[in-house]
Amino acid sequence: xxxxxxxxxxxxxxxxxxxxxxxxxxxxxxxxxxxxxxxxxxxxxxxxxxxxxxxxxxxxxxxxxxxxxxxxxxxxxxxxxxxxxxxxxxxxxxxxxxxxxxxxxxxxxxxxxxxxxxxxxxxxxxxxxxxxxxxxxxxxxxxxxxxxxxxxxxxxxxxxxxxxxxxxxxxxxxxxxxxxxxxxxxxxxxxxxxxxxxxxxxxxxxxxxxxxxxxxxxxxxxxxxxxxxxxxxxxxxxxxxxxxxxxxxxxxxxxxxxxxxxxxxxxxxxxxxxxxxxxxxxxxxxxxxxxxxxxxxxxxxxxxxxxxxxxxxxxxxxxxxxxxxxxxxxxxxxxxxxxxxxxxxxxxxxxxxxxxxxxxxxxxxxxxxxxxx
Amino acid sequence: xxxxxxxxxxxxxxxxxxxxxxxxxxxxxxxxxxxxxxxxxxxxxxxxxxxxxxxxxxxxxxxxxxxxxxxxxxxxxxxxxxxxxxxxxxxxxxxxxxxxxxxxxxxxxxxxxxxxxxxxxxxxxxxxxxxxxxxxxxxxxxxxxxxxxxxxxxxxxxxxxxxxxxxxxxxxxxxxxxxxxxxxxxxxxxxxxxxxxxxxxxxxxxxxxxxxxxxxxxxxxxxxxxxxxxxxxxxxxxxxxxxxxxxxxxxxxxxxxxxxxxxxxxxxxxxxxxxxxxxxxxxxxxxxxxxxxxxxxxxxxxxxxxxxxxxxxxxxxxxxxxxxxxxxxxxxxxxxxxxxxxxxxxxxxxxxxxx
Numbered sequence: 106x107x108x109x110x111x112x113x114x115x116x117x118x119x120x121x122x123x124x125x126x127x128x129x130x131x132x133x134x135x136x137x138x139x140x141x142x143x144x145x146x147x148x149x150x151x152x153x154x155x156x157x158x159x160x161x162x163x164x165x166x167x168x169x170x171x172x173x174x175x176x177x178x179x180x181x182x183x184x185x186x187x188x189x190x191x192x193x194x195x196x197x198x199x200x201x202x203x204x205x206x207x208x209x210x211x212x213x214x215x216x217x218x219x220x221x222x223x224x225x226x227x228x229x230x231x232x233x234x235x236x237x238x239x240x241x242x243x244x245x246x247x248x249x250x251x252x253x254x255x256x257x258x259x260x261x262x263x264x265x266x267x268x269x270x271x272x273x274x275x276x277x278x279x280x281x282x283x284x285x286x287x288x289x290x291x292x293x294x295x296x297x298x299x300x301x302x303x304x305x306x307x308x309x310x311x312x313x314x315x316x317x318x319x320x321x322x323x324x325x326x327x328x329x330x331x332x333x334x335x336x337x338x339x340x341x342x343x344x345x346x347x348x349x350x351x352x353x354x355x356x357x358x359x360x361x362x363x364x365x366x367x368x369x370x371x372x373x374x375x376x377x378x379x380x381x382x383x384x385x386x387x388x389x390x391x392x393x394x395x396x397x398x399x400x401x402x403x404x405x406x407x408x409x410x411x412x413x414x415x416x417x418x419x420x421x422x423x424x425x426x427x428x429x430x431x432x433x434x435x436x437x438x439x440x441x442x443x444x445x446x447x448x449x450x451x452x453x454x455x456x457x458x459x460x461x462x463x464x465x466x467x468x469x470x471x472x473x474x475x476x477x478x
Numbered sequence: 479x480x481x482x483x484x485x486x487x488x489x490x491x492x493x494x495x496x497x498x499x500x501x502x503x504x505x506x507x508x509x510x511x512x513x514x515x516x517x518x519x520x521x522x523x524x525x526x527x528x529x530x531x532x533x534x535x536x537x538x539x540x541x542x543x544x545x546x547x548x549x550x551x552x553x554x555x556x557x558x559x560x561x562x563x564x565x566x567x568x569x570x571x572x573x574x575x576x577x578x579x580x581x582x583x584x585x586x587x588x589x590x591x592x593x594x595x596x597x598x599x600x601x602x603x604x605x606x607x608x609x610x611x612x613x614x615x616x617x618x619x620x621x622x623x624x625x626x627x628x629x630x631x632x633x634x635x636x637x638x639x640x641x642x643x644x645x646x647x648x649x650x651x652x653x654x655x656x657x658x659x660x661x662x663x664x665x666x667x668x669x670x671x672x673x674x675x676x677x678x679x680x681x682x683x684x685x686x687x688x689x690x691x692x693x694x695x696x697x698x699x700x701x702x703x704x705x706x707x708x709x710x711x712x713x714x715x716x717x718x719x720x721x722x723x724x725x726x727x728x729x730x731x732x733x734x735x736x737x738x739x740x741x742x743x744x745x746x747x748x749x750x751x752x753x754x755x756x757x758x759x760x761x762x763x764x765x766x767x768x769x770x771x772x773x774x775x776x777x778x779x780x781x782x783x784x785x786x787x788x789x790x791x792x793x794x795x796x797x798x799x800x801x802x803x804x805x806x807x808x809x810x811x812x813x814x815x816x817x818x819x820x821x822x823x824x825x826x827x828x829x830x831x832x833x
Contacts, residue, residue, distance in 0.1 A: 182704060186493055190486040199482055246688035322481035329483050331492050335704065342696040350692075351664055360668020367670070371677040393592065393679070400593035407602070 185210055185338070186331040203318060207311045281379065285372040288365070295365035298358045306345050314341040496707060503710020510716065513724045516558040518570045520581075524610045528585030531607045534561075536573045545644050545833055546578040546611055546620050550604060550635075552627035553736065554686055556728050557583055559812055560625065562721060566813045568822055575826035577621075582607055586730040592679045594733040596634070596740060597758040604635050608642050619644040621829055626650050626782065626808075630744065633790075634757060637766040645832045646767065646796075647825055649774045650808050652782045654789040656748045661693055662781065666745045675738040683729025693780055722813070750793060764790075770798030770832045774821060779808040800828060 188209040192202040317337050321328060328334050349355055378388040524531035536542055549569070551557035560581070561569040572579050582604070587594065611620050622643050624632025629651025636643045655663050674681070691698045709715035749755035755762040771794055775787035784803065791799055802824050804811050811817050 181700070182496065183493060186489045189484070190489045193482070193484065193486055193489075197480070199480060202482070246684050318481050326481075327483035328481055331484065331489050334484070336701065339696045339701045343694055346695065347661070350661055351659070353664075356664045357668050359665050360670075364668075364670045364673060367673045367677045371673065374677065389679075392589075396590060397593045400595075400598070404598070404602075 182331065182335055185335055189331065189334065199318065199322075200315060203315055204311070207314065211307065211311075278379075281372075281376055285369075285376060288369040288372040292365040292369045295358070295362045299362045302349070302355060302358050306349055310338075310342045310345045313345050314338055317341050499707045499710060503707060503716070506710055506713055506716055510720060513717070513721050515556075515563075515721055515724065516561050517564050517567055518561050518573065523580070523614065524607060526603065526606065528587060528591065529603050529607075530583045530585065531610060532581050532583060534569055534573055534579040534581070536576075536578060540574060540576050542578045543576050543621075543829060543833055544578075544615075545617065545829075546580055546615055547572065547647075547829065548607060548611060548620055548622050549579065549581040550622065550624045550628035550632050551582065551584070552625060553584055553587075553599075553732055554627055554729065556725060556730065557581055557625075559725055559809070562725065562813055563718060566718075566815070566818065568812050568817070571818055571822035572826060575823060577826055577829065580607070580611055584730070587680060587733045588731070589679055592734045595735045595757075596631075596743075599733075599736055600631055600634050601638065601758055601760065604631065605639060605642075608635075608639070612642065618642065621645045621647070623647040623649065623825070624651060626652070627740070630740075630750075633750065633764060633767070634755070634762045636769065637762050637764050638757070638760045640766055640768055643769050645770045645772070645829055647772045647774065647829070648787070648790065650776055650779055650782045650787065650811055651773070651790070652744070652786045653750050653793065654748065654786050655744045655750075657783050657785045659783045660786055662689065663745050665689070666741055669741075671738055671741045671746070675734040679734045680731040681734065681737045682731050686732065687727060687729050690781070722809075751789070764793040765795050767794040767796055769796060770800070770828075771796045772800050772802060772825065772828045774802040774804065774811070774825070776804045776806050776808055776811045778806060778810075781808045798832060802828075 185206070188206045189202075192205045192209075195205070196202050314337065317340065318328065321337075328337065374389060378390055381388045519535040520532040521535065522530055523533045533546075549557070549560060551560065561567045564570070569579055569581070584603075608620060608622075612618060619642055622632050622636060622645070624630070624647070626649070629648040630653070632646060632648060633651065633653070636646050652660075657663070678685075706719060709719055743749040743755045747754060749762065750764055753761075753763070771790070773787055773790050775782070775784045777784055788801070791801065802821070804817065804821055806814055806816060811821060
């Protein structure tokens with residue numbers, strides 16, 4: 106575990122030295138001495154990811170994702186501060202400094218995303234930057250329900266195939282596959298629309314950030330730390346997001362995305378069901394039917410149980426009433442005395458019994474009236 | 479005026495401090511024990527399918543309200559939120575203030591529960607739990623406290639079984655599902671719920687988590703973890719954070735048929751306002767509610783905006799309607815220190831006044 110030790114302690118020391126060196130540089134620069142910025146000599150993202158790889162095997166499983174999220178945000182913070190420190194040296198114009206910082210921040214995230222996905226042609230990554238967060242949530246969720254988002258990468262080929270009609274003995278099977286492909290394409294389009302919606306929010310969030318910084322300046326306050334700047338940036342992103350996320354346009358792209366994913370998954374399920382049926386295996390559709398019928402039966406059983414219980418109570422009430430009636434008392438002179446029901450039970454019972462009696466009488470009266478008519 | 483008062487060396491120091499905290503804190507994270515949740519002793523009094531009805535043990539020296547209080551939690555997430563830790567427990571505080579507390583734990587529905595409907599939950603499970611409690615205490619009526627979706631269920635229940643409810647407390651309960659600031663409602667309008675349920679069967683907890691995190695993606699999936707570095711060094715605070723984290727992601731799947739009806743009748747058709755909600759052969763009409771109602775909501779609630787709850791005021795026939803507005807959020811109303819001092823005592827006092 107010496108390697109782990111290195112990344113746990115030595116890397117931290119190395120980091121500390123780096124930032125101290127940077128601090129020293131800052132002080133010298135403030136004093137007018139020329140120094141070369143050390144920013145580009147160290148790949149923070151790589152170093153952090155190496156560090157994490159080394160220590161994560163010893164981390165309890167439940168805490169891993171939590172730590173990963175913290176490191177992700179640490180990376181955002183490091184990068185923001187790197188660019189900010191760099192730009193603080195270059196200009197006194199805060200709007201220019203802010204523009205440059207966020208432009209650099211966006212492009213560094215874009216390049217990181219491109220490296221991660223290996224997709225250099227992914228134009229969205231460039232636009233998105235930090236705004237990949239909501240999309241990342243979607244990717245994680247949809248993969249958790251077994252849909253591969255990269256399904257149908259070469260969609261042009263499928264579009265051509267889909268235009269051809271199904272023929273002959275296998276036509277129904279072909280159609281099922283075609284439906285699946287169409288659902289796949291539809292999902293890709295919905296995903297594109299969803300991404301597009303977010304695309305210009307990244308730009309708007311920088312503009313919102315400028316407004317926020319300006320209002321800080323106008324109120325005579327200052328931003329005193331990297332952390333305060335980071336918090337302001339998050340707040341700007343949230344403001345822009347919530348404004349757009351409440352619009353009917355967003356509700357539409359969001360709904361279409363969910364619906365398209367479900368259509369795709371449904372087509373998959375139907376194919377799987379069909380194959381299972383061919384193998385004489387139980388299908389999902391059959392299971393659903395059984396579950397529905399079972400639940401219906403359970404409801405009926407409960408309802409019948411409840412009715413039986415009510416009838417039992419009524420029966421007991423009537424029995425008690427009959428036993429305690431004067432006629433019954435008369436006959437009881439010849440028969441052994443029976444234990445009288447407690448007063449509380451009598452009281453409770455009588456109402457129900459009377460209600461029941463009345464109902465019976467009314468029904469009988471109706472029947473008689475019907476016969477008379 | 480120049481808004482930035484940051485020097486590069488200050489920034490460097492700030493990052494050094496951050497890295498130090500990260501390095502030190504990771505040891506605590508690696509050594510963190512299993513997270514416990516639900517702190518107050520309780521006994522199981524009734525079980526049906528996956529549902530368990532618990533009764534919490536009251537302190538021996540407290541005089542209890544003769545009318546027990548049944549807490550109906552949402553189907554979303556787990557009810558231990560109301561009893562999350564020793565010094566942040568709504569249930570513990572209610573007990574300390576003399577309430578005899580019962581709680582329905584819905585469990586984790588699986589595929590075999592897919593066909594459970596809202597009628598099964600409300601006129602079935604809840605009603606049988608109420609009956610069990612009434613029988614145990616030889617009472618005709620009990621007090622009911624509904625939380626979030628559990629509050630909506632409690633409103634439905636009371637409107638159909640008013641004879642069994644003495645007092646109704648609703649906490650952060652959506653009533654008007656179409657207020658302009660309700661993001662969840664806006665999003666769900668174009669979702670084909672039938673397709674969703676027919677495809678998925680039960681709705682996975684991950685899907686609900688995604689929806690809730692999407693309400694504030696930058697704060698909830700980013701900033702929160704960044705800020706965590708500050709508590710990594712403190713074992714207790716770290717444990718509290720991890721406990722909350724566990725609760726957030728401990729999301730049971732939703733029984734498909736219930737989800738279908740809840741979204742369609744309430745989020746899409748705003749059933750409490752517009753009417754038309756039928757459970758089995760009964761119709762939900764809030765005007766049937768005549769008992770005293772205490773409506774508690776949170777002013778900074780991003781899941782159930784305050785206006786979504788406030789509207790209840792004019793929808794029931796209750797002569798004893800009261801509101802309690804809490805200056806906090808949807809979760810803070812249970813777990814914040816302020817809530818322990820303000821919310822639970824107010825609920826208990828109100829129940830005492832109306833007992």
